[in-house]
Amino acid sequence: MPESQAIQPHFAFLAAVETRSGESVSRCYQCRKCTNGCPLNFAMDVMPNQVMRMVQLGLEDEVLRSKTIWLCASCQTCTTRCPNDIDIAHLMDSLRQLSREAGVAAEQKIVKFHDAFLDSVRRHGRLFELGMVGQYKLTSLDLFSGTKTGIGLLKRGKLKFLPPGIKGKREIRDMFKKKKETQ
Numbered sequence: 001m002p003e004s005q006a007i008q009p010h011f012a013f014l015a016a017v018e019t020r021s022g023e024s025v026s027r028c029y030q031c032r033k034c035t036n037g038c039p040l041n042f043a044m045d046v047m048p049n050q051v052m053r054m055v056q057l058g059l060e061d062e063v064l065r066s067k068t069i070w071l072c073a074s075c076q077t078c079t080t081r082c083p084n085d086i087d088i089a090h091l092m093d094s095l096r097q098l099s100r101e102a103g104v105a106a107e108q109k110i111v112k113f114h115d116a117f118l119d120s121v122r123r124h125g126r127l128f129e130l131g132m133v134g135q136y137k138l139t140s141l142d143l144f145s146g147t148k149t150g151i152g153l154l155k156r157g158k159l160k161f162l163p164p165g166i167k168g169k170r171e172i173r174d175m176f177k178k179k180k181e182t183q
């Protein structure tokens with residue numbers, strides 16, 4: 001590769017990711033244990049170990065626009081396998097936050113689902129599934145997928161028509177408020 005095309009490390013991004021996540025990405029030495037154990041690697045556009053290397057090299061745009069950070073299901077398999085004690089699942093979460101803040105999230109449906117889930121917990125103190133699905137469908141315009149499954153769950157009483165009544169709703173709302181104020 002000609003010198004002019006060589007990748008120039010962009011350490012500011014690495015530092016920003018390490019500060020946000022509290023994870024030492026610099027320690028990754030590319031053993032690939034994370035990738036080999038990831039149950040979703042078949043669907044990812046870049047493998048978890050490649051995400052680590054891209055962060056080390058400061059490839060901010062490529063990382064924050066990747067599908068991988070949104071497809072990660074936070075199952076923590078990678079975290080338990082990493083010989084360097086890097087919590088990769090937590091790192092992926094921090095990358096999702098940075099991706100949203102930069103306005104470049106690749107998987108908008110997953111972002112809408114994520115928002116609907118958190119909104120439901122903020123409003124009701126815990127998840128109200130039917131309300132969350134309604135919000136997700138309206139905001140994502142994904143109106144008809146899963147209709148048959150949803151009707152089946154309703155018939156079997158697995159989905160409630162009313163939000164759950166639980167204690168401590170105000171405290172949970174305050175937690176969300178405090179988190180928003182510190183962002």
Ligand code: SF4
Nearest residue numbers: 038072073075076078
């Ligand atoms: S936490 Fe994410 S990256 Fe890690 S193994 Fe699970 S799905 Fe894969």
Ligand code: SF4
Nearest residue numbers: 028030031032034082
């Ligand atoms: S398991 Fe840990 S050290 Fe190995 S490639 Fe993944 S992040 Fe890097």
